[in-house]
Amino acid sequence: MKKHNFSAGPCILPQEVFKEASQAILDFNGSGLSILEISHRSSDFVSVMEEARNLALELLDLQDKGYKALFLQGGASTQFLMTAYNLLEKKAAYLNTGTWSTKAIKEAKLFGEVVEVASSKDKNFSYIPKSFSIPNDADYFHCTSNNTIFGTQIKEFPSTSKPLVCDMSSDIFSRELDFSKFDLIYAGAQKNMGPAGTTLVVIKENILGKVTRDIPSMMSYATHIGKDSMFNTPAVYAVYVSLLTLRWIKAKGGIKAMEELNNKKAELLYAEIDRNPLFKGFAAKEDRSPMNATFNLSDESHKETFDKLWKEAGVNGLNGHRSVGGYRASMYNALPIESVQVVVDAMQELERKI
Amino acid sequence: MKKHNFSAGPCILPQEVFKEASQAILDFNGSGLSILEISHRSSDFVSVMEEARNLALELLDLQDKGYKALFLQGGASTQFLMTAYNLLEKKAAYLNTGTWSTKAIKEAKLFGEVVEVASSKDKNFSYIPKSFSIPNDADYFHCTSNNTIFGTQIKEFPSTSKPLVCDMSSDIFSRELDFSKFDLIYAGAQKNMGPAGTTLVVIKENILGKVTRDIPSMMSYATHIGKDSMFNTPAVYAVYVSLLTLRWIKAKGGIKAMEELNNKKAELLYAEIDRNPLFKGFAAKEDRSPMNATFNLSDESHKETFDKLWKEAGVNGLNGHRSVGGYRASMYNALPIESVQVVVDAMQELERKI
Numbered sequence A, B: 001m002k003k004h005n006f007s008a009g010p011c012i013l014p015q016e017v018f019k020e021a022s023q024a025i026l027d028f029n030g031s032g033l034s035i036l037e038i039s040h041r042s043s044d045f046v047s048v049m050e051e052a053r054n055l056a057l058e059l060l061d062l063q064d065k066g067y068k069a070l071f072l073q074g075g076a077s078t079q080f081l082m083t084a085y086n087l088l089e090k091k092a093a094y095l096n097t098g099t100w101s102t103k104a105i106k107e108a109k110l111f112g113e114v115v116e117v118a119s120s121k122d123k124n125f126s127y128i129p130k131s132f133s134i135p136n137d138a139d140y141f142h143c144t145s146n147n148t149i150f151g152t153q154i155k156e157f158p159s160t161s162k163p164l165v166c167d168m169s170s171d172i173f174s175r176e177l178d179f180s181k182f183d184l185i186y187a188g189a190q191k192n193m194g195p196a197g198t199t200l201v202v203i204k205e206n207i208l209g210k211v212t213r214d215i216p217s218m219m220s221y222a223t224h225i226g227k228d229s230m231f232n233t234p235a236v237y238a239v240y241v242s243l244l245t246l247r248w249i250k251a252k253g254g255i256k257a258m259e260e261l262n263n264k265k266a267e268l269l270y271a272e273i274d275r276n277p278l279f280k281g282f283a284a285k286e287d288r289s290p291m292n293a294t295f296n297l298s299d300e301s302h303k304e305t306f307d308k309l310w311k312e313a314g315v316n317g318l319n320g321h322r323s324v325g326g327y328r329a330s331m332y333n334a335l336p337i338e339s340v341q342v343v344v345d346a347m348q349e350l351e352r353k354i
Helices: A015-026 A043-059 A075-087 A099-108 A221-226 A236-251 A254-275 A300-312 A337-353 B015-026 B043-059 B075-087 B099-108 B221-226 B236-251 B254-275 B300-312 B337-353
Strands: A067-072 A091-096 A113-119 A141-144 A164-167 A184-188 A199-204 A279-281 A292-297 A327-330 B067-072 B091-096 B113-119 B141-144 B164-167 B184-188 B199-204 B279-281 B292-297 B327-330
Touching (some): A015 A236, A015 B015, A043 A067, A067 A221, A075 A164, A075 A184, A075 A199, A075 A221, A091 A099, A099 A113, A099 A164, A199 A221, A236 A254, A236 B236, A254 A292, A254 A337, A292 A300, A300 A337, B015 B236, B043 B067, B043 B236, B067 B236, B075 B099, B075 B164, B075 B184, B075 B199, B075 B221, B091 B099, B099 B113, B099 B141, B099 B164, B254 B279, B254 B292, B300 B337
Parallel strands (some): A091 A141, A141 A164, B091 B113, B141 B164, B164 B184
Antiparallel strands (some): A067 A199, A184 A199, B067 B199, B184 B199, B279 B292, B292 B327
């Protein structure tokens, strides 16, 4: 039996992707070789990398608009550092909406002054600050579009003349946005895009070259752009599985189709959270993330009973992060709505039992 | 038909590893989940990471000797940078034996003075410099144990009171050495250890904490040691396949057994290179690498005929690197001696045809 996988990341990917990804380990493209043993300079893999880079831009509607797509290593945690290395000359503005923003701010401080324009730390990051101003002399503005741990999501991004940098690790390819408003988008693959081990970076080239420091090769976006994301050996398999997932997104109707299904899944679950007196949502309603729904029991004494119910129903990964407690249902692109119904059923079953 | 894969890296891994690695994509450990969709914080994956770290130390005979093993991202190229970030306070000594040493030197220069103690660039890196002295005030000495591109290998490492840092990307786990002579060993996985996407770092903890600069979290060995190599989401699948490969090495008799087979393969091929008047070896004989044999045709006009011979025999990846030309046979641990015989047969067939 396949599980209903609500893991926050690494997370569920389409079953079709798993099948093709498994086959390629035995024989890639009928080459007689495993994808794990081919040269990253082989034409077979160079094609994979090129298609993945192009398809990422195509899905984001950023082709021919001055952007480059890269598949790097090191996760968003490395991007916290690279962002500042490449862009922070004197001062940068950061919006603090949770654990990942906080970490990004910490790294940036090693490279210059960081202005925290607003923070929702006062209420354990359960909401998105709406009113703040970005200093005129900031080199860029940085925000986190979706907060996996707290279950909040930015719905409207600020209009600013400064380069707009966004960590979209947990909601890229999940909803339609005007991505051309952003100058630098980065995302660890392991939510909607692929397995752990590669990071998508989409960057508008004209924001580079403005800092005076020497940048080590691996930390420099210009290095990676200059070598079409092949400056060093890339994470071959993680890029390949990301490509399979991007192809799946396109075949299913692109980001628009993903968003429609994601909204249906989110409405189904949040409706039950709001209806069922045994549960309460954690995040402010207007800031709720369709990707990660965080909720708690009204009465913690029901924990053992509820945990038994969802586990027996084949649900995996519903435990909340320690910063919030309770439960977190991560409903990334590949999660079927049937899995959400299974959790809703368990919540209703608890109500009948109590 | 399986190919005879002489690719320089990513490269051949054991067939048993491919089979198990393919199965885990569909169902990992009978969990009903793909290894690509499980949380890196799940007990299943934490066990993988712990076993891989322990097994790496065990195979190197470095357990309980003050070393930690880490599986990081970013390849050796990131280690060029991290090494200097963490260890270079004023001055470092580097031995330049090829492309990768040269790159390591370039990155280190951003952090302090670099003394190139010797270089074989004068003869296109076809040999290993033997006589050089390491400055008394160097923070560490850095070398590259095996030069994939040029086909040379350091046979004897210098005795020095300074921390000994070594890039062993292309020959780790291939030969017995007294690894306790080294203070920091790093190796991109994609030769003898696993697929591209993770880097093994083996570090003696007491060499850390001696530089005064602030080190970004992701660049700091101390950060990764403090979190048992799970500071951020690791490259889950690449670590898993590395574990499968390390288990295979152990089951086959450990590094000692690998070395015996590697020497047999190397002797078979180098004997033919030296015997066959149509070929000449590139590297100095005493510095020849058992991992990567580089050789050229005595007469380039035979290229088309020879290329046809080995390609028709099912050989993959025999073309030399552009820095050397000719041919390069990479004979990593998982390459069967039968594959080497196929190349030798093609060389002899060329001799009969000419």
